[in-house]
Amino acid sequence: MASEPDVSVGPWSDGERARRYDSAGNGRFYRALLTRLVSGAGPFGQGRGLDLGCGSGFATEGLLQAFPAVAWQGVDVSAPMLARAAHKSTLAPVSLCHAAAEALPYAAGLFDVVVSNFSWHWFRPAAGAEVLRVLRPGGWFLVSAPLRRFSGAAGNRWLARRLHASRRRFRRFASQGLRIEDMNSLLPGDLCTHRLESVVIEEQFSDAQTLLATLESRGSLHAIFGTDGLEGCADGTTGSLAFEWHVGLLHMQVKP
Ligand SMILES: C[S@@+](CC[C@H](N)C(=O)[O-])C[C@H]1O[C@@H](n2cnc3c(N)ncnc32)[C@H](O)[C@@H]1O
Structure with missing residues (x-):
């Protein structure tokens, strides 16, 4: 594997976090x-x-199933996440590469399709030019990303209250999700948009503590909601909670 690139690995450098x-x-x-x-x-x-x-390869497994004729490669900046992927027999056909989205070690025009499933909010803007560089003319870019939307679901309202109560540690520079109108500009080129829509994915959690632990394990508290932890995690809430993700889905094609 290549040496650590000059990009923040954020919380993903930790093997224990990758395990969770x-x-x-x-x-x-x-x-x-x-x-x-x-x-x-x-x-x-x-x-x-x-x-x-690609992280530990959840989406990569899905891509292999959906498009088995494609030769898939997975890239991630985190060595512990790649190590988890490397141990999965389902991912044996995939070559894994330790690199940053902002400095991809590939020749121009190498790929027919680049997919990024719920990872783009971690990247710096330079990733857009890199993706455009490694896509061939006519190549496809598929991305899903969290959207900056409010939700009235019980879990979202509970989290919003907790974030408000811990404002002292709220980091303004965290993404809070993308605006859907900005998704068309993720790549700095003249591309054709074939699909741009928002969908809602709902999850049910047995209690607030489980919701919080899940968001933390995905890095979402850090990258989307702008905090590294919340105290008094179960306060004021008992019972199960629904949580909604508003997600932007984009299919773009480089002009042939
Ligand atoms: C939410 S996880 C990945 C989810 C995965 N795409 C899936 O659907 O199974 C986000 C991943 O982005 C990776 N990441 C963060 N910043 C990165 C960067 N600059 N370049 C490449 N990967 C990065 C993290 O190491 C982490 O594995």
Whole structure:
């Protein structure tokens, strides 16, 4: 594997975090997102595909199933996450690469399709130019990303109250999700948008503590909601909670 790139690995440098992330419940969540993302996409024939920010490979497994003729590669900046992926026999056909989205170690025009499933909010803007560079003319870019939307679901309202109560530690620079109108500009080029829509994915949690632990294990508290932890996590709430994710889905094609 290449040496550590000059990009923040954020919380993902930690092997214990990668272990907590790589759970069956998180696998169901990321695969459900991937299923919504690839619906209506392709076919991509026998081309080359890149799963950007592949993590421990939940979406990569889905991509292999959906498009088995594509030669998939997975890229991630976190060595512990890649190590989890490397141990999965389902991912044996995939070559994994330790690199940053902002500095991809590939020749220009190498890929027919680049997919990024719920990872883009971690990348710096330079990732857009890199993706455009490694896509061939006519190549496809598929991305799902959290949207900056309010939700009235009980879990979202509870989290909003907790974030408000811990304002002292709220980090203004965290993404809070993307605006859907900005998704068309993720790549700095003249591309054709074939699909841009928002969908809602609902999850049910047995209690507030489980909701919080799940968001933490996915890095979402850090990257989307702008905090590294919340105190008094179960306060004022008992019983199960629904939580809604508003997700933007984008299919774009580089002009041939
Ligand atoms: C939510 S997880 C990945 C989910 C995965 N795409 C899936 O659907 O199964 C986000 C991943 O982005 C990776 N990441 C964060 N910043 C990155 C960067 N600059 N370049 C490449 N990967 C990055 C993290 O290491 C982490 O594995």
